[in-house]
Amino acid sequence: MDSVTKRYPDGTVAVDRLSLDIEDGSITVLVGPSGCGKTTTLRMINRMVEPSEGTILLDGADIRQQPVNTLRRSMGYVIQNAGLFQHRTIVDNIATVPRLLGWGKDRARARARELMERVGLDASLAKRYPYQLSGGQQQRVGVARALAADPPVLLMDEPFSAVDPVVRKGLQDELLRIQAELGKTIVFVTHDIDEAVKLGTMVAVLRTGGHLAQYAPPAELLSDPADAFVEDFLGSDRGIRRLSFFPSGALELQTAPVVALDADAGTIAARGSTSGAPYLLVADLDGRPLGWGDPKDLTAGEIEPGRLLSHGRPFVHGKDSLRAALDAAVLSPTGWAVGVDGTGRVVGVVSQQAVGEAIRSAHALDRGGEDARAVR
Numbered sequence: 001m002d003s004v005t006k007r008y009p010d011g012t013v014a015v016d017r018l019s020l021d022i023e024d025g026s027i028t029v030l031v032g033p034s035g036c037g038k039t040t041t042l043r044m045i046n047r048m049v050e051p052s053e054g055t056i057l058l059d060g061a062d063i064r065q066q067p068v069n070t071l072r073r074s075m076g077y078v079i080q081n082a083g084l085f086q087h088r089t090i091v092d093n094i095a096t097v098p099r100l101l102g103w104g105k106d107r108a109r110a111r112a113r114e115l116m117e118r119v120g121l122d123a124s125l126a127k128r129y130p131y132q133l134s135g136g137q138q139q140r141v142g143v144a145r146a147l148a149a150d151p152p153v154l155l156m157d158e159p160f161s162a163v164d165p166v167v168r169k170g171l172q173d174e175l176l177r178i179q180a181e182l183g184k185t186i187v188f189v190t191h192d193i194d195e196a197v198k199l200g201t202m203v204a205v206l207r208t209g210g211h212l213a214q215y216a217p218p219a220e221l222l223s224d225p226a227d228a229f230v231e232d233f234l235g236s237d238r239g240i241r242r243l244s245f246f247p248s249g250a251l252e253l254q255t256a257p258v259v260a261l262d263a264d265a266g267t268i269a270a271r272g273s274t275s276g277a278p279y280l281l282v283a284d285l286d287g288r289p290l291g292w293g294d295p296k297d298l299t300a301g302e303i304e305p306g307r308l309l310s311h312g313r314p315f316v317h318g319k320d321s322l323r324a325a326l327d328a329a330v331l332s333p334t335g336w337a338v339g340v341d342g343t344g345r346v347v348g349v350v351s352q353q354a355v356g357e358a359i360r361s362a363h364a365l366d367r368g369g370e371d372a373r374a375v376r
């Protein structure tokens with residue numbers, strides 16, 4: 001988008017000289033307060049709204065050079081509440097664009113069924129009508145329908161804002177998975193900064209009047225907001241959110257405060273006195289965490305899992321972020337977090353204090369990187 005302005009007939013300037021470079025195969029999120037011009041920007045990309053000034057290029061060519069229908073077929077479009085055709089079955093909703101493109105009924109339906117599977121919809125829903133589906137399922141149908149003709153570009157306007165937080169998280173994960181598999185170029189509108197940070201390869205923060213306040217990868221947005229408006233928009237827990245971008249792999253986990261359910265008295269006594277941890281984590285014979293116990297109360301051969309303190313939610317060492325590790329430590333009744341591997345077996349434990357030190361080192365390293373970039 002090159003210096004694109006939209007002035008509506010009543011004089012409202014919805015978008016003001018907006019320039020954005022959108023990479024192939026990326027997710028670009030447009031975020032900002034209500035009325036800042038997000039939807040207008042998105043609709044200018046498929047020419048549902050024509051810019052007043054400026055140009056939009058797709059693969060180097062002005063989008064006005066091709067017929068509007070051809071352009072729109074190269075761009076899937078997903079909106080809030082899915083916008084499904086209520087009188088058509090799910091499979092026929094999804095097959096809409098292939099049918100418009102002249103595909104035979106069987107081929108279009110076969111494609112639709114393949115897409116249902118891709119977006120996580122059970123095949124048994126194919127013959128239902130939209131009103132017979134939950135909100136989250138309808139959104140999945142919306143995504144499948146937009147993907148049906150395999151367009152290189154997907155435009156998504158607040159597609160997940162009408163569903164509850166749990167379903168929403170599932171839909172976001174699904175979108176990231178589909179994006180990794182299919183490599184579409186996605187432009188995604190939301191007013192939710194958490195969604196923007198989670199989904200965006202790049203995030204464009206717009207302010208009222210359609211001005212671009214900042215265009216940056218999410219980690220940079222959180223570490224270096226361009227101005228007070230962006231900082232305000234990111235909210236007061238920006239520092240915590242930023243921890244999502246630091247991996248937990250660098251945390252050194254301790255194994256001394258971990259004992260197996262069948263540990264002998266000598267091991268319990270020795271671990272209790274030398275580990276430095278106030279409690280010992282008891283793991284079952286398969287290595288899965290059971291809970292924390294005071295070494296004084298743990299009797300060899302008679303450890304009762306039901307009487308142990310909860311181990312809280314463990315974090316997956318190396319896969320989860322420092323945010324997850326901190327959360328695990330903060331929620332743990334002992335102040336120590338439990339790190340597990342991908343199969344849920346204990347790798348070790350770590351104190352709140354050690355997580356805090358790892359956060360400080362990660363910040364220092366990050367700042368070092370920024371200084372190096374500034375020097376270059």
Ligand SMILES: Nc1ncnc2c1ncn2[C@@H]1O[C@H](COP(=O)(O)OP(=O)(O)OP(=O)(O)O)[C@@H](O)[C@H]1O
Nearest residue numbers: 008010012014033034035036037038039040041191
């Ligand atoms: N057809 C129109 N005629 C006049 N003004 C319009 C028209 N459509 C949108 N606007 C105005 O343009 C501005 C940007 O609207 P737009 O819908 O792009 O914002 P948005 O960021 O998507 O908002 P929201 O988050 O509330 O959906 C708003 O001030 C809106 O009132």
